[in-house]
Amino acid sequence: MAELKYVGTSVPRKDAIEKVTGSAQFIEDRFLGPMLYAKMKKSTVAHGKIKRLDTTKALKHPGVKAVLTGKDYPNKIGLYLVDRDFMAVEKVRFWGEPVAIVAAVTEQAAVEAVELIEVEYEELPGVFDPIEAMKPDAPIIHEDLGSYDLVPIFYPQPGTNIANHFKLRKGDVDKGFAEADMVIERDYYVPQMQHVPIETHKAAAHWSPDGKLTIWSTAQSPNVVRQLLAKSMNIPMHKIRIISSYIGGGFGCKAGASLEGLVVPFAQKFPGHVVRIVFNREEDMQGTFTRQALNAHLKTGVRKNGRITALEYKMIWDGGAYTEYGVNIVRAAGYSSTGAYDIPNVKTDSYCVYTNNSIGGPVRGFGMCEMQWGIERQLEAIAKELKMDPLEIRLINGMKEGSTTASGQVVHDVAFDKCLKIVAEKIGWGKKEGNFRGKGIAGLVKCPAQPSNAASSAIIRINEDGTAHVMVGATEMGQGMLTVISQIAAEGLHIPVDKIDIKVPDTDFTPYEWQSVGSRITYTCGTSVKRAAEDALGQIYRNASNLLEVPPEDLIFDGEKVYSTKDPTKSATIREVADSCKKCTGEGIAGPIIGTGSFVPTNMTNLDSETGQGNPGMFYCFGATAVEVEVDPETGVIKILQLAASIDSGKAINPRLCTTQLHGGTIMGLSTALYEEVLFDKGIMLNRNFTDYKIATIENVPHMDSFIIETPETNGPYGARGIGEQPMIGVAPAIANAVCDALGVDFNTFPLTPERVWRAIKAKQ
């Protein structure tokens, strides 16, 4: 590969100046027009029939323009399984579900009117544990499950609470267990958690009398919002415009479409007004996606030499009241169910189960944190039984070039062993440092979870002065998309990054992007941008070739001018080439340069419905986390002494951004490992504020050692693969493994709160 000029450098963030000066615009900073404010009336029971819903008093309240209920608006929405009501129709399925919505001229009037809405419920028996919900006599939450639209790669079981049953059968598990010298069987549990972005969910809608709907949204994926609303409301796509602003953090909670649909009917009722809804923190905690809780059962067969021969993995997920998105997390965890390890015989059953808890949905890691908790803790148990070094058992079974995943996909460009060794070495693996101190390690892997045809596209416009605009549909939520995409464009165009402008999307102007999720944008959007840049560069050479009468293959563009490598005196400035290029005679050669590129993965396949075999991974990104802890044996407080994380990014387009992603993901993982857990009491979320739902603060973050490994991804742009989610996956098991090493105790769940650790110590005594 030719030497890279812009890719691989730590150029400053494109949005840095705007963000540090406070001039960056988020939705609430934008003046959108005359406003109406929307507020929701929320359910006070977790499962119940709506017996009476009276909005009369609310409608008479001063300032109120309209009140809508689920009955007025019975449309359903869903990304994979169309099971979700915008507002409850006839029955409510979780505590806090919207049952009505008010639009008023002030937010205060809307809040007051909400209080005046009268609702009576006939409470139905609720089910809050997915294992209970699978029992034959459990109350049914979705009676009409059989009639819902769905993408036909999901397998709901009508008449039950099972929204998806993903099955995977690889090799022959019975044979695998027969070959094993030892079989270990254990249960694990991962609780719900919340994303906690700094900006809550927001949306605003405007309806123009000519039938054009404009939406401003914090959605991670404007194109998916457009697609889902178009379908749900039967509006053609060219009549829907979704405008993105900077997004104050997503982490998955703003994937798909959520609250946009709530304000559309009001906008349609009051053309000329912008109707806005802003979730407060409690609504954000309780009314948007939570990470699905997981009940996991693992049975592993292993030989004395440490080689795993078989795995049976049963996962029961708490999908919550609606599983429109959650069904795919359950599928992704299923097809990845051996984690970062090559296991020849696998039987996996992964169930997505409705309960009357908050809605389950995507969170950074998309099932991998939860599923690999069991894998990594189980490896620890196996190593202990075999009296084997936990690092060694990971190296023995870890995936290598040519290994196969649970779904039988062959992986390439793998350096998992390198990821493990580098973090182990950093923390002084194998040396016991003293009482109440311990070391732990965990591996990790994730591929983007997306439909096999999830596409990206890009447009690059070259200005008359040789600067450029890059237009893509990816969103900027802090992850650094604008910067990385600009660098890829700069490399392809030979135009410096600071001469490239890029903005957040507006679906009327920016081309299609499926979703900014799944650690996929660098790879997918990046590839389309690389192609668009190559297309534009080709046009630069074609135009210059005509102008200079030099064959294009002899030309080189250095960002300022195009010249002949054979005779450098034959040259033209980029201005001459880009500004409606014409010959000295005045005859035109070519108009403005517009490069286009699009991408769809060609290496993915559907999975067999019975065996789950096939290629679901566009690329696989590996990494590892190693930790040394010291535990206070009296209070149970864990102190992190060392924390090392590695990720194989293929090629770090921007090494500094890669490192900050690695830090951010590791901190989020640490936060879930030690503090975060959503607590429910019969569906009521107890800790729905920042006093009671604790995330790590800067004071809780130890020094981190980060290692970016670069094993080029053959099909990635400049060898890159996405790393946004992955760093989070290994942290919780690595910390738990270290605490167990320190104390000789055992955990099957986290967060490792002081009291939980203290109880484990007491139980051992």
Place this chain on the structure above:
Amino acid sequence: MYLIEDYAEAKTVADAIDILASNPGWHIIAGGTDLLIKMHHGKLDKVQLLSLRRIETLRTVWKEENENISIGSLATFKDIANHPLIQQSIPVLVEAAMTMGGPQIRSMATIGGNICNGIPSADSAPVLFALNAILKLQSKEGERVVPIQEFYLSPGQVDLKPGELLTDILITPDNYQYFGGCYIKFTMRKAMDIATLGVAVICKLKGKDRFGQVRIGLGVAGPTPLRCILAEEYAMDKVINEITIAEIGKAAVQSAKARTSWRASKEYREHLIEELTQRALKIAITRAGGAECA
């Protein structure tokens, strides 16, 4: 929502008392770090507010001629933490003030507000309990003086009569001179957190190796902050060693009224009381001039 129907700023204490006397329904706002949150959550709605922020005299910290240290109720946690007099004379109060919230909250939140809210987890309370702090209250009827232990009635309830204003917190010399102190705030994370347990211990020694007085104040160990009288009585004149310190820890638990909530179990809280009382005591001993206990 912040629906403020009326708002006044008092310039002097007398001014404030007048306004309170003629407007009994008004709420006092000092730093606002608790009140505004209550309003935002709809627990208080359509309020009339009397702000004390312009009363500069209420913010002063000074030593009276009789060596009493007087802390104005409007002193913020940052004021207290940065005040040379408190740093020198009652460093344990600085230690407690620094555990409160984060820098922004410490700059706004006042000690008077912290006390008058009456919450069991108030960061100032365990130390002020241990210091036998005296509260000066003023109203139209005149001045009233109440020991802090009697001021806390039940969770969220304090002995503040209608029309009354907390003006000063007094610490008398017999309650701070020659004492060494330590405050341990046990939280689930290191910053921006409310206490799972707060333990304040101050002690005075007899010679190098005997306890003179030991005072233990606990937060979140019962419906109000409390003192561990049994442990304090036990400690009197005892030789300082591992055994007596352990006994003091055990005795402290007997005064507590910990209960189980989803935040922590009674059992764990009681274990923490026993353990952290000992830890705080050991540090307090060294700060009082005693030897370090292993």
